[in-house]
Amino acid sequence: MNPNSSNASDPRTRPPRYVRVYTTLREWIRxxxxxxxxxxxxxxxxxxxFKVSRITTRKAIDLLVEDELVYRVHGKGTYVATNARExxxxxxxxxxxxxxxxxxxRSKVTQVYVTEIDADSRVATDLKIPVGHRVTKVSxxxxxxxxxxxxxxxxxxxxxAEIKASDLGSMTILAILEKQGIQIGExxxxxxxxxADSHLAAMLDSAVGAPLLTIEQxxxxxxxxxxxxxxxxxNCEQYxxxxxxxxxxxLEFVHGAAASR
Numbered sequence: 001m002n003p004n005s006s007n008a009s010d011p012r013t014r015p016p017r018y019v020r021v022y023t024t025l026r027e028w029i030r031x032x033x034x035x036x037x038x039x040x041x042x043x044x045x046x047x048x049x050f051k052v053s054r055i056t057t058r059k060a061i062d063l064l065v066e067d068e069l070v071y072r073v074h075g076k077g078t079y080v081a082t083n084a085r086e087x088x089x090x091x092x093x094x095x096x097x098x099x100x101x102x103x104x105x106r107s108k109v110t111q112v113y114v115t116e117i118d119a120d121s122r123v124a125t126d127l128k129i130p131v132g133h134r135v136t137k138v139s140x141x142x143x144x145x146x147x148x149x150x151x152x153x154x155x156x157x158x159x160x161a162e163i164k165a166s167d168l169g170s171m172t173i174l175a176i177l178e179k180q181g182i183q184i185g186e187x188x189x190x191x192x193x194x195x196a197d198s199h200l201a202a203m204l205d206s207a208v209g210a211p212l213l214t215i216e217q218x219x220x221x222x223x224x225x226x227x228x229x230x231x232x233x234x235n236c237e238q239y240x241x242x243x244x245x246x247x248x249x250x251l252e253f254v255h256g257a258a259a260s261r
Contacts, residue, residue, distance in 0.1 A: 017052045019193070019211060021060035024050075029069055029080055036082045040070065107142040107149055111203075114138050114165045116158055123155050126218050127226045134158040138173060141203055148235070151203040155229040174219070177227055185222040191215050200233055210235070 025046070028034050041049070043057045050057070061078060064070045072078050117137050124131045135155045142150040154173055156163055161180045163173065174184060196210045204212070213234040221227050 016211070017050070018056045018059040018063075021046065021050050021052060021057060022063045023193075025060060025064060026067075026069065029064075034080045036080055038080045039077045040080065042077065107144040109140045109168060110143050112138075112140040112165045112168055114163055114168075119155070123229060126229045127155065127157060129157055136161075136163045138163055138168070140168065148204045148206075150232055150234045151200060152233075153231045156227065160227055173228060173230070177219075182227055183222045184227075185220045185224060187217045187219045189215070189217045194233070196233075204233065204235055206235060 025034075025040070034040050040046075043054050043061065046052075046060075047054050047057045061070065061072075065072065065078075068081055070078050070080055115137050116134055118132045119127065119129055119135045121131055123129075123135060124133060127133075127135065129135070134157075136158050138152070138154040138156070140152050141148050142152065144150075156173070156177070161177050161182060163176055167176050171179070178184060192214045194212050194214050196204065196206050196208055196212055198208055200206075200212065201208045201210065204210075206212075215232045215234070217228070217230040218226050219228040219230060
């Protein structure tokens with residue numbers, strides 16, 4: 001085998017073991033393998049099933065408890081919450097993205113690109129515009145302590161606002177939209193996890209397959225019309241948490257403070 005070829009077993013390209021265990025257990029709850037009120041396997045049983053240590057298993061279950069998808073009963077075991085499937089992890093997102101907010105405030109923006117393109121089907125669906133409608137695409141990398149920490153892609157309908165690369169040196173996209181008369185209302189938000197593809201790996205100077213935190217927002221004005229599609233990929237681990245965001249403070253958690261160079 002060529003030692004320089006990619007190797008799927010390379011630990012740098014695989015998410016941590018506890019993340020894999022957590023993700024699988026969460027999916028088993030979502031698809032009904034474990035129903036509401038069911039007792040899940042013990043930590044020892046899960047450890048043997050996934051060939052991981054008890055510490056790894058406990059960490060995975062701790063995440064499920066934090067999501068309120070399961071609960072522990074001392075001396076009896078761990079049970080699926082009665083509303084686990086309905087919750088799907090919906091909860092207050094402030095604690096989940098506080099780290100991301102701090103990163104945004106302390107980081108610098110580099111590799112800023114602003115261009116006008118035709119909306120593809122994904123962008124068109126999210127912004128509720130026709131395919132081919134002109135949108136302004138913004139992308140940049142946030143650098144923290146000299147290393148790429150986050151990559152951002154945003155899309156704004158070109159006929160709603162004008163975004164210039166020079167503006168991003170002192171204002172967030174939200175601030176630019178508001179300055180141009182758009183009143184920000186709420187946002188649909190999704191926090192999740194993914195693995196870096198070749199493009200994200202290049203932007204974040206990471207290995208292909210490295211685990212990334214994703215935060216996605218569809219920002220709407222006070223008339224509930226989408227005005228921005230905002231995606232961020234962070235060099236850290238997290239998991240999917242859908243939520244409807246009503247307040248400006250939470251929006252700013254993701255967008256961060258004014259970009260700096």
